[in-house]
Amino acid sequence: MLGRAFLLLATIGIFHAAYSTYEHLSYLKALERPEGPIPQEIILETLFSLFLGILGACLNTPDFKEITWSSEMRKHKIDEMDSRLGFASYVNRGKQILSNPYSKKSQ
Numbered sequence: 001m002l003g004r005a006f007l008l009l010a011t012i013g014i015f016h017a018a019y020s021t022y023e024h025l026s027y028l029k030a031l032e033r034p035e036g037p038i039p040q041e042i043i044l045e046t047l048f049s050l051f052l053g054i055l056g057a058c059l060n061t062p063d064f065k066e067i068t069w070s071s072e073m074r075k076h077k078i079d080e081m082d083s084r085l086g087f088a089s090y091v092n093r094g095k096q097i098l099s100n101p102y103s104k105k106s107q
Contacts, residue, residue, distance in 0.1 A: 006056025013049030017042050 020042050028036045065071075 003056045003059030003061075006052050007060060008056075010049045010053030010056055013045060013052065017046040017049060020045070 021038060024039060024042065025034075028034060
């Protein structure tokens with residue numbers, strides 16, 4: 001619950017910083033000074049919102065799951081596993097191994 005609250009506050013803070021930046025640039029444009037630094041308050045608000053968003057995302061993540069084969073096999077029974085018989089190939093080259101490579105093949 002705390003993580004979601006931090007994410008909500010971070011989102012509102014980022015939108016407020018973006019709106020404040022737009023207003024500041026509009027103000028500079030009205031004064032006919034299109035170039036100028038962004039105030040430090042807006043930069044600090046953006047950085048604080050970024051930190052709050054990262055913290056909220058970290059608190060809101062679910063527990064890690066194991067990715068090993070053994071942990072996956074604990075969840076399933078052997079009867080549930082698909083053996084993928086469509087990929088089985090029973091054709092082999094055993095006859096060609098024992099044949100004489102120099103003998104003439106019938107054409």
